[in-house]
Amino acid sequence: MKIYxxxxxxxxxxxxxxxxxxxxxxxxGKDRATEKPDIKIDTPEILKLKNKQCIExxxxxxxxxxxxxxxxxxxxxxxxxxxxxxxxxxxxxKSLQNGCMKCHSNKEDFxxxxxxxxxxxxxxxxxxxxxxxxxx
Amino acid sequence: xxxRAKGEEVMSMSRRNFLKLAGVSAIxxxxxxxxxxxxxxxxxxxxxxxxxxxxxxxKRLAMVIDMGKLKSVEDINRVTDACHRIHNVPHFxxxxxxxKWIWTETFGHTFPxxxxxxxxxxxxxxxFLVLCNHCEYPACVRVCPTKAMFKRKDGIVMHxxxxxIGCKYCMAACPYGAISYNLKDPRLAKNxxxxxxxxxxxxxxxxxxxxxxxxxxxAKGLKPACVEASNGALVFGNVxxxxxxxxxxxxxxxxxxxKPELGExxxxxxxxx
Numbered sequence: 524m525k526i527y528x529x530x531x532x533x534x535x536x537x538x539x540x541x542x543x544x545x546x547x548x549x550x551x552g553k554d555r556a557t558e559k560p561d562i563k564i565d566t567p568e569i570l571k572l573k574n575k576q577c578i579e580x581x582x583x584x585x586x587x588x589x590x591x592x593x594x595x596x597x598x599x600x601x602x603x604x605x606x607x608x609x610x611x612x613x614x615x616x617k618s619l620q621n622g623c624m625k626c627h628s629n630k631e632d633f634x635x636x637x638x639x640x641x642x643x644x645x646x647x648x649x650x651x652x653x654x655x656x657x658x659x
Numbered sequence: 660x661x662x663r664a665k666g667e668e669v670m671s672m673s674r675r676n677f678l679k680l681a682g683v684s685a686i687x688x689x690x691x692x693x694x695x696x697x698x699x700x701x702x703x704x705x706x707x708x709x710x711x712x713x714x715x716x717x718k719r720l721a722m723v724i725d726m727g728k729l730k731s732v733e734d735i736n737r738v739t740d741a742c743h744r745i746h747n748v749p750h751f752x753x754x755x756x757x758x759k760w761i762w763t764e765t766f767g768h769t770f771p772x773x774x775x776x777x778x779x780x781x782x783x784x785x786x787f788l789v790l791c792n793h794c795e796y797p798a799c800v801r802v803c804p805t806k807a808m809f810k811r812k813d814g815i816v817m818h819x820x821x822x823x824i825g826c827k828y829c830m831a832a833c834p835y836g837a838i839s840y841n842l843k844d845p846r847l848a849k850n851x852x853x854x855x856x857x858x859x860x861x862x863x864x865x866x867x868x869x870x871x872x873x874x875x876x877x878a879k880g881l882k883p884a885c886v887e888a889s890n891g892a893l894v895f896g897n898v899x900x901x902x903x904x905x906x907x908x909x910x911x912x913x914x915x916x917x918k919p920e921l922g923e924x925x926x927x928x929x930x931x932x
Binding site: 596600601603605620621646649650651652654 | 747809811812813815817819820821855857858859860861862863874875878879
């Protein structure tokens, strides 16, 4: 059997195959996506605390922190309820920038790692100012 | 049963039983939803919230600006700088990119129609301090399609950048030019790269911004930043309270407001010194 323009077709097929398979071999060896994010909660601020409990248990915070932040935002910005959060006797602002990040002062190791792993891109930091990263 | 074909299965449930079952299921469904709702509500059971003590509240917050006490440019700059520094207001040299919360205008621009050629020469050229008027009937709030601009219960005309889509309707509607648009990313401004107040956010490119009467400071029981920096030239308070300092001042001195003929009922009063 004779293939017309066989050479060109063959070269074309090889290039096509290489393009289709490129995501596989380009990402070979880089197991970014499968690497579990290693979230750090050992900031100096947290280490100082006797009771390290956040406002809710860890599992609940993981699942619902975005909803909590939305509720706070609405209650402060829309309803003007500038109440404080009580955690084992200490008072905190109902605020991302002036609440959460006062203890979790490591945005890169706390927020970004998990958001990067899950490829979610919250727009918080376009306006809210993250605490300065402490190089350890 | 005679009309049923031979061998056909007889329906195993009577109409009466079917309706009973349907009723019970409906009740169970509604009850279940209610219980689930309760459970949902009490998800955050370890969190306790306590009201902040000493927060300044009022039903109609207003300000009196005594121009007699703001004679020098330094006085005025001290007031505007205090606000812009605390609220991370970007400064760009290009006037097209200007963002301002509190700024100055000439007499003719502040009170159009009130100037005449025989008025005191220094008043004609004196800079007048202007800011958002926190109107009783704000035009910006009426036109905002997303309710990003809204009036709080205490009278503050508030802007919620989370909702702002940058349509600039409010800028077109406001007769005082109190709203600025972020044509450039505010964090590119030189002054913000040097210093940002870590307690207050910046804004993002493509949203508007304006004075919000220091709602964040009022919540802590502090006076607005401009009032604090003004050495008594600005008086702030609740005009719904007849015993307040601002009401006593308004009752004892003649004050005027900007463009009252537009019917927005501005809440910034001026004493011309």
